[in-house]
Amino acid sequence: MVNKTNSTEFTILSAAKNIFSIKGKDGATMQEIADQAGINKALLHYYFRTKDLLFEQVFFEEVKKFSPILKNAIAQEVDLYQKIHNICEAYILMALDNPFVPVFVVGEINKQPDLFIHKLFDGDFPDFPLLAAQIKKEVDAGKIKPIQPHQLIMNMMSMCIFPFLMKPMFVVGMGIDKEVFQNLMLQRIKEVPKFIIDSIKI
Amino acid sequence: MVNKTNSTEFTILSAAKNIFSIKGKDGATMQEIADQAGINKALLHYYFRTKDLLFEQVFFEEVKKFSPILKNAIAQEVDLYQKIHNICEAYILMALDNPFVPVFVVGEINKQPDLFIHKLFDGDFPDFPLLAAQIKKEVDAGKIKPIQPHQLIMNMMSMCIFPFLMKPMFVVGMGIDKEVFQNLMLQRIKEVPKFIIDSIKI
DNA sequence: GTCTATAACTCGATAGAC
DNA sequence: GTCTATCGAGTTATAGAC
CATH class of the missing domain: 1.10.10.60 (Homeodomain-like)
Known part of the structure; x- marks a missing residue:
């Protein structure tokens, strides 16, 4: 060994x-x-x-740890609230563990969108339509407030990932130091689902 | 002329x-x-x-249109709900008008944080502490649900800007085309404040 | 496997004609 | 103001010794 x-x-x-x-x-x-x-x-x-190959290796090795966890969180058969918890937890823990991945992804995804996304997921995307359908079902059944599924999904992803993209802004601009930032992110594992559910529950 | x-x-x-x-x-x-x-x-x-000067001109010309509008929305003396509306509107309209700015900012801010942020705001930051204080006051007065001001501010910025960073992901990955995306973003000018207020109101 | 040395190339920048 | 031609610095990549 x-x-x-x-x-x-x-x-x-x-x-x-x-x-x-x-x-x-x-x-x-x-x-x-x-x-x-x-x-x-x-x-x-x-x-x-080559430099290109080194980059690919580094990048996709990092990213691919991530994508099955997310796919899994989305595909699970659990109720909506629980699923929101699971997805937020998956995103935030991943980003805490690999704080550079989100910055990577944003940079590359905007350079070569199609190519990059295919490499990222190997043609095996997370099942967002399934999640959207689940949200729509709850709305139609009157169990949560009316909201477009895409908007809810965007809100969730945004709140999980964006703070990691703008960490320097929050650290320098809002004057919070790095440990405080780390703690805020840990809290968000619970806070983001709570914020979402407070918003959509009837 | x-x-x-x-x-x-x-x-x-x-x-x-x-x-x-x-x-x-x-x-x-x-x-x-x-x-x-x-x-x-x-x-x-x-x-x-030089290339550097060209970049600076392009970049800061775009960004500086932006930063006074945001600073203004944050500094205004209006009640919290109205301010949330104004800030979200400022962010989203700006990003709709200059969809590349957020991608720019994320890329550069993570390379040279201190330098970049100072150039960005010319030492004249948006008054986030003021906004945080206003949120805290509402919480303490029992007018909105308890929430850490920093978390609320992060949530708001995240939901306004992140979709523009991940546009290719949403377009390719979620299979929504560009006009639909544009419409979703326009809706978000109202939807994001609504989502936030639904979450924090008592 | 690891190193030194250098080839080959890319790209920002300049010189100089028009 | 605009162009062609070219320089020179910096980088990726390779050759070849150990």
Whole structure:
């Protein structure tokens, strides 16, 4: 059994994740990544051939941890309130664990939408129509207030992910420090579902 | 009176806005911008000296239209519900008018937070503490449900801006076409404040 | 596997003619 | 103001020794 944690390959991936996250794919240089990994440029190419391939590996490795968890939370057969809890928890925990992923995704999704989305989900999208249908059913049955399913889904995703995209804005602009930010995000696992349910319950 | 609309300078700014928006500052090349503007590379430098200066001009010109409107909506002396309406409207109308600005901001704010935020607001931040205090006052007076002001502010900003960041995701992933998306966003000018107020009212 | 050295290339920027 | 041509810096990528 090999200790992957200390392997050169892992060290590179870890350094690349850092640099790419901060500077983006184009802003990062192989030199920086090599420096941070404490090795040399040629070795990056030895392991990953090109910058593009290194980026893809880093990126999709991160993102793909994520997408089955979300797909699962959406596909589960539980009542709407419980599902909202599960989805919010999945999103926020993921983002807390990989705070760079959302920034990654926004950047790339706006460059090459079709290509990127297909790579992201491998043609196997989360079943948003199912969720929309479930919401519509509750509305029609008069169990929650009237709301367009798409609007509710957007609201939920927005509140879970956006704060991670704008973290620097909140930290610098609103003067809250990093630990406070972390705590606010942890609270949001409960607060966001509560906020949503308070809004839609009859 | 000069017709700025057809001037070379305007053509360049417009092309640059497009390219920078999609590819980001680093991903864009002067060649692409020149091609899109139907002129040649040297002319870009003639008008704007450097890529950095061109970027700054494009970016801050767009963003600065925005920040006084927001600052104003936050500073106004109106009751909380009205203020929530005004802020949401300001954000969403701005984003509808300049759909690239949010993508810009997220990209750049995560590269050089301090520098960028200072350039963005010129040291003159929107008065979020004021808004937070107003929320706290309503909570303490028992006029709205208990909620941490920061959480409420995050919720509001999130729901206004996030959909524009993830537009390709919604368009491709949720299968809604561009006109439908546009309409959903227009509806959100009323829907988001409604959603928020439904959640916090007693 | 890891290194040094360097080739090959991209891209921002400038010179200079018109 | 606008163009063509080219320079030079910085980067990705490779060759080849160890």
